[in-house]
Amino acid sequence: MNSKGHTLRKSIVGKISVAALVASGLVAFAASPASAAKLNDSCKRKDLFEVENVSGTYLRCMVKPGSSLHAKKPKKAEFTWQKINKKQFDYGKNKTSSAIRMDGSSTVYPLMAVTAKYFDATTSGKATVSIGISGTGGGFEKFCKNETDISNASRAINATEAANCAKAGVTYTEIIVANDGLAVVVNPKNSLTCIKMTELKAMWAPGTGTSGPGKATQWSDAIPGNTTGALKLYGAGSDSGTFDSFNTFVHGRSTTSRTDYQATENDNVTVKGVAAELGAIGYYGLSYAEENAKLNKALQIDNGKGCVAPKISTVQDGTYAMARPLYIYVKKAAVAKSPVIREFVKFYLDNADIIAADALFVPLTKVQVNTARGAVNAI
């Protein structure tokens, strides 16, 4: 396949039929970076997980040992060419690539999209991964109709969905792929350090029904006796998975939220707003909170069992209230038919730390990874 020592980068030319070429005219491609990788030499961020065959030795661009892609200093990560066994990337026996069809939660989407990108780089296109965003419920509907191989879910499968799958004879394995954690942040000068879930609910609840303007305008409206003054709310826009997650944690329903707050898809707006105003409160992904610890103060959350600080460890062990596991459901029959699906999931678990950091999720614990590995191998 690569006797000439060319890059293993997926050639995108092969897949275009003549008809499409004639029809498009404007799109033609060449993807062949002329580079000679050397062991331990630095490589570029965009080449992460690319594999090159340098006179019989396989080198893969990886995060340099000792540096990290993790949240605190993501830009400090260094990348180097590292030696790997051929077996580590040579998935699949034949040249035709297998399809991996995924659909489901848009919260899990970034994680699987990053995995697909890196898997593609490492296997030079052994699998054509396609990912839809029909939502957790929509994903399960297709999954149980045998229309997808893997279903992405931000919650566990429910009884109705499981019954549908059983009726259609679809058997599957549930795998936890990452932890989703949110941090509630306030201005560093705010004296508050811990907030009760019920207080958050009072702050963010719509006045009536499931949406619309809220009632609380002062901090004291939500927290009796609080003297911070006027309440200024920063939150995620309704398109984002963060919005859904936050509402699920606080109100129990992904769409319930007051509408009169500063909505943004850009977490930076929240960071700046909260840093500038004493009365501001906002929320975003936990990994982002660690990056901006100096500008925003992350509150501890009390969900009836005392105050718990938002940390990777408390998210991973489940004691922090604003955390939940994210799942994928792998169809057993699909794995039997095309083993590359198992390899895809294994690839994710082998590199879960890097991928979770890239997609801004809290990574799995060692125990979680081992449990997941066991589940994958048992399929």
Place this chain on the structure above:
Amino acid sequence: MTVHMVSDPTTLASTVSGGRKSRDVIFLIGLWVAMLLCTATLLTLLVDTFVTGRSKLTWAFLSGHPDPFPEDAGIQSAILGSLWVVIPSGLGALFVAICTAIYLEEYTRTDSRIQKFINLNIQTLAGVPSVVFGILGLAFVARGPLSWGFTVGTAAMVLGMMILPVMIVAAREAIRAVPSSLREGSMALGATKWQTIRRQVVPAAVPGIATGSILGVSRALGESAPLIMLGALAYVTFNPSGFGDYYTVIPLMIFKYATEAQTEFQVSAAAAIIVLLVMMFALNFLAIVIRDRSRKAW
């Protein structure tokens, strides 16, 4: 009275009723404001899109694939996906539309029951929202009797059905506009009905048919609602190579990029809009060229 008004409107307006002329001017101003409002809105949107998306409009973007990171995001698979879906649906619908129009205009009488029945159906279908076609396609083409799955073939089929009514109407109008003297002349020279249709009526109707059907294809190109039902995907890093393949289309990528949490993706969305606009403009230009080249004076 009417003649008077035309010959001397000013004096009449001022003498008969003082408000008439000013009302006339007000109405004219109203029309101008309406027109300027439309144009200004359109221009604002276009300029804003262009300014936002311009920086991203590079070869890397056109040849790249959907990507979780904004800097690597591209729309190659979406461009080819759109072409794969729209070209077969346009050609298929065009063929059926011309046949239907010929049958209705040349072989049935205007007051016949079959024509009334088909007319009613076409008019109703032309007004059906596109998402309904998506649900129909989901139930009968993607699943159900045909079970083609969420593939290019399904999307092409459903979009074809969606634009068919518009194309039939356009083709009928075009055929009806061919002067009957042309048919009579052809018949008088001994041509059969089929020869007349094939050699006189259809060629004469080409400009009208082309214009109408290219407008239909443009609509299919910009459509996203039915395709969301039909499984156009968010992450597809390969180009379709057949009707059985998975796909994504430009409108869906615009939706995906525009709703992405990272603001850098907004630029990608704007760039994708520009690409879509250029494709639509090219189609409309083609319609004009075909119309002008095959126009005949009778």
